[in-house]
Amino acid sequence: MEFGHYLQINLASLPYFIPELILVGTLLLLIIVDLVLKDKPSAGWLSLIALSGVIIALIAVIGQYDLGTRSLFNGVLVLDHFSLFFKVLFLAAAALAILFTMASIELAGRPVGEYYTLLITLVLGMFLMAASTNLIMIYISIELVSITSFVLAAYIKRATRSSEAGLKYAIYGAFSSGLMLYGFSWLYGLTGTLDLYQLARSLSEVASQNPLAIFLSVLFILAGFGYKIAAVPFHFWAPDVYEGAPTPMTAFFSVGPKAAGFALLIRFFVSGMAQPSLVESSMWQAIGDIHWPQLLAVISAATMTLGNLIALVQNNVKRLLAYSSIAHAGYALMGTVVLTQEGYFATLFYLVAYYLMNMGAFLVVIVFQDLIGSEKIDDYRGLGYRAPIAAIAMGIFLFSLTGLPPTVGFIGKFYLFAALIKAGEAYYWLAIVGVLNSVISLYYYVKIMKYMFLDRPAEEKAGALPVTLSMNLMLVVLMVPIILFGLYWAPLQEFTRNSIQFFTGTF
Amino acid sequence: MMAVGLHHFLVLSALLFVLGLLAVITKKNAVTVLMGIELILNAANINFIAFSRYVDTDLDGQLFALFVIITAAAAAAVALAIVLNIYKQMRSVNLDEADTLAG
Numbered sequence: 253m254e255f256g257h258y259l260q261i262n263l264a265s266l267p268y269f270i271p272e273l274i275l276v277g278t279l280l281l282l283i284i285v286d287l288v289l290k291d292k293p294s295a296g297w298l299s300l301i302a303l304s305g306v307i308i309a310l311i312a313v314i315g316q317y318d319l320g321t322r323s324l325f326n327g328v329l330v331l332d333h334f335s336l337f338f339k340v341l342f343l344a345a346a347a348l349a350i351l352f353t354m355a356s357i358e359l360a361g362r363p364v365g366e367y368y369t370l371l372i373t374l375v376l377g378m379f380l381m382a383a384s385t386n387l388i389m390i391y392i393s394i395e396l397v398s399i400t401s402f403v404l405a406a407y408i409k410r411a412t413r414s415s416e417a418g419l420k421y422a423i424y425g426a427f428s429s430g431l432m433l434y435g436f437s438w439l440y441g442l443t444g445t446l447d448l449y450q451l452a453r454s455l456s457e458v459a460s461q462n463p464l465a466i467f468l469s470v471l472f473i474l475a476g477f478g479y480k481i482a483a484v485p486f487h488f489w490a491p492d493v494y495e496g497a498p499t500p501m502t503a504f505f506s507v508g509p510k511a512a513g514f515a516l517l518i519r520f521f522v523s524g525m526a527q528p529s530l531v532e533s534s535m536w537q538a539i540g541d542i543h544w545p546q547l548l549a550v551i552s553a554a555t556m557t558l559g560n561l562i563a564l565v566q567n568n569v570k571r572l573l574a575y576s577s578i579a580h581a582g583y584a585l586m587g588t589v590v591l592t593q594e595g596y597f598a599t600l601f602y603l604v605a606y607y608l609m610n611m612g613a614f615l616v617v618i619v620f621q622d623l624i625g626s627e628k629i630d631d632y633r634g635l636g637y638r639a640p641i642a643a644i645a646m647g648i649f650l651f652s653l654t655g656l657p658p659t660v661g662f663i664g665k666f667y668l669f670a671a672l673i674k675a676g677e678a679y680y681w682l683a684i685v686g687v688l689n690s691v692i693s694l695y696y697y698v699k700i701m702k703y704m705f706l707d708r709p710a711e712e713k714a715g716a717l718p719v720t721l722s723m724n725l726m727l728v729v730l731m732v733p734i735i736l737f738g739l740y741w742a743p744l745q746e747f748t749r750n751s752i753q754f755f756t757g758t759f
Numbered sequence: 760m761m762a763v764g765l766h767h768f769l770v771l772s773a774l775l776f777v778l779g780l781l782a783v784i785t786k787k788n789a790v791t792v793l794m795g796i797e798l799i800l801n802a803a804n805i806n807f808i809a810f811s812r813y814v815d816t817d818l819d820g821q822l823f824a825l826f827v828i829i830t831a832a833a834a835a836a837v838a839l840a841i842v843l844n845i846y847k848q849m850r851s852v853n854l855d856e857a858d859t860l861a862g
């Protein structure tokens with residue numbers, strides 16, 4: 253009887269699960285087509301299937317916007333605007349990653365069937381991460397993303413650095429999810445529930461008795477989340493993985509799983525560890541006296557400072573961008589410490605800006621890697637004369653990463669700082685740290701520009717580089733919105749502001 | 760005779776957790792580190808099952824432990840495959856020697 257009831261709820265949830273089902277269909281189709289076309293050249297077909305699967309899923313996700321918020325599958329997943337925002341972001345990142353893979357020569361000639369299958373699986377895992385409201389589901393979705401990323405990082409089997417990237421990713425990943433799991437087990441013991449909304453309710457009773465135990469379990473749980481967003485002190489894997497993994501995958505890792513980590517972190521803390529403030533409706537407050545906002549503030553400051561300082565001394569562009577992406581995780585975390593709608597809006601807006609500029613910067617790395625076979629900053633000497641479009645594009649991406657107007661990176665940073673200042677004096681120090689860090693970051697971003705534009709290329713290799721049309725086209729497609737949203741960001745702002753809508757529980 | 764209660768399980772799991780942590784931090788061999796990670800996961804599993812028995816009334820915790828066992832097996836399979844691949848190239852599974860990427 254009861255079983256029938258649960259089954260009915262599950263079946264009724266299926267119509268709201270269509271984008272995920274489309275992804276599952278796509279990955280099954282990829283496996284089958286890969287098997288059927290075993291000995292024939294199939295890379296084009298497989299890329300096409302993967303890309304069209306992603307696009308169809310994107311259309312389905314956009315169609316879900318007017319379905320309202322609801323809980324799915326007996327309270328394991330939710331459908332709300334917050335999760336839809338991230339799903340759009342993931343699919344956009346996946347589409348670009350597929351296009352990068354098609355255009356790059358790094359993976360040309362390798363079997364891509366498994367590659368795309370794993371990529372789509374990863375996207376599915378990120379979808380679940382953005383929507384899960386149950387600790388079991390959170391753990392499984394994180395593992396789904398992690399395990400597929402390990403394989404993708406180590407995809408070039410013969411290359412030592414790719415295998416090494418996979419190994420480091422796997423060991424740090426398994427370790428941090430072990431810590432997170434231990435934290436979950438304590439939280440479960442303290443509250444007797446795995447559901448985030450019930451967790452919030454029973455925490456308000458338990459928190460005063462056992463604040464230390466809850467704080468410790470939050471510390472353990474942050475190990476798992478921090479690993480996903482590459483926050484200090486769980487960032488050690490990032491530079492090695494970003495440098496060793498195939499570059500299209502690096503671009504994807506630096507945006508997709510990081511955004512998924514932010515989705516999970518925000519949802520976990522808002523739904524499970526905070527309650528709507530009684531004073532003002534657009535604010536939350538931490539349940540009990542658990543000091544997790546302060547903890548996030550410290551992590552944010554440490555993450556951006558450390559990322560920026562180590563980026564100063566890098567001479568490999570991929571590695572430099574890895575440290576810069578650590579620093580950007582720190583910036584984006586600034587929005588999550590103030591517990592206001594303004595703050596979460598700023599974080600989400602910044603993630604979109606970061607998606608555009610970071611994907612762009614990695615695309616330029618791919619272009620130059622294909623043409624000059626190097627990712628050392630020294631070898632970027634004079635590229636402004638040899639490949640002007642790509643170099644100018646890199647300039648815009650780097651200006652946006654620094655946060656200079658008129659780029660979308662500036663607007664994103666502006667909202668982050670504004671949210672911190674608006675929330676009161678408690679976090680002025682964090683805003684100051686953030687501004688100082690932006691200044692530091694200017695040095696290493698401009699260093700790349702200096703090598704490209706102010707230094708002349710060596711005589712023997714001064715010829716123009718044959719950048720392909722598709723590469724130039726993608727560069728322009730990424731460059732235009734960065735400038736456009738830097739000048740007129742109202743549509744993006746509206747889209748993001750609509751996304752700060754959480755499912756608030758049914759019980 | 761003393762009855763076995765929740766505290767005994769918690770102490771056992773804390774011990775396992777610390778042993779796993781020690782293995783991860785001090786060992787150089789990739790396979791040993793992975794074994795340490797398994798200890799950490801199983802420490803969490805013991806917690807889940809003990810809490811499910813003594814604190815919570817339903818089977819949530821035991822369910823979680825089952826899922827952990829399954830995903831841990833999947834993660835270990837992938838990690839060991841990568842370790843095997845590293846061994847083929849470097850003739851070693853020592854994490855200190857995997858240092859082509861550094862800086």
